[in-house]
Amino acid sequence: MRIIGGRWRGRRLLAPTGKDVRPTADRTREALFNILAHAPLGQAPLGGSLWVDVFCGTGAVGLEALSRGAEACVFIDKDVSFARSNATALGAVPPLLQTDAARLPACPLPRPADFVFLDPPYGRDLLAPALDALRAGGWLAPTALLILESAASETINLPAAFRLYEARAYGAAKLWFVGQTQGENA
Template sequence: MRIISGLFKGRRITAPKKLPVRPTTDMAKEALFNILNNQYYFDDISVLDLFAGTGNISYEFASRGTEQITAVDADYGCIKFINETADAFDMSISTIKSDVFKFLVKTKQKHTIIFADPPYDFELEAFFKIPDLVFKNELIEDDGLLIVEHSKHTDLRDLKYYSHSKSYGGNMFSFFTK
């Protein structure tokens, strides 16, 4: 994986093969950040990266100037890799090793953008829980956005707060707003 833009543009990051991850493709990530670039000043926002995996999305936000980034993942190896990479690049990414659903119930901190990239083979009900918990617990700022990455075979259009989706190859991003 590589960082698409910003201070660390072009830097390649190689995650250990043993991590249980499926990083967002560079093509999909570039398209997503082109959308976000037209809506937000990255140095003025707070980001929550759920199911952070390799930290791919967190690094992209950090490279573009975001300083308030929290990455949450249940896997110790993923958290360790994100911490090591963030330290090597001097990025301000806070990590939390936790089950995402338990974290969403406990946290009170609001964010401008919440990005969730759960395993594509999740049960549909698990995908439904993400926006439900985010909006029920008021974790999004008024001008904020929840983005859920999923397979094109998963349909989230009927969920409350759903705004729209964008498809890039086999990847799909569903956007949710207040």
């Protein structure tokens, strides 16, 4: 596993063995950042953006965003040890929040996030509570783009305050591009 583009391009990342953490594949991350660079989903530009990487595991997606010019990224997971190790190896010192994604405190960023990546463990129905917690805690800019990862065969149910723009499958994973419904901003 490695950083695909930007200032840390080609740098290797630590990934655990076993099935407890399932890092987003290099191919899927590359596709994600190509979409963000070229697809008109109404999102903010990547350069200078604020990110939140929820269920971050290794931190690969948030670190990729930082490598490509994001201003900051908060990494959230019940265990941030791999994200911490990878960030340290790259010389980054991002905020790490070791907590349950369904019980988030108020947003510590200087402004709400432009992008949020959520990759919960597959099949555990953790997505909706995390989305609700992000919204309630003021983590989301009105035009925030949320990218959700699931198993390619999985269907997601979004809370009413969110709408699906599109979904794309990449091997065993599917990326869902989501925004907030009008008038439902945190």
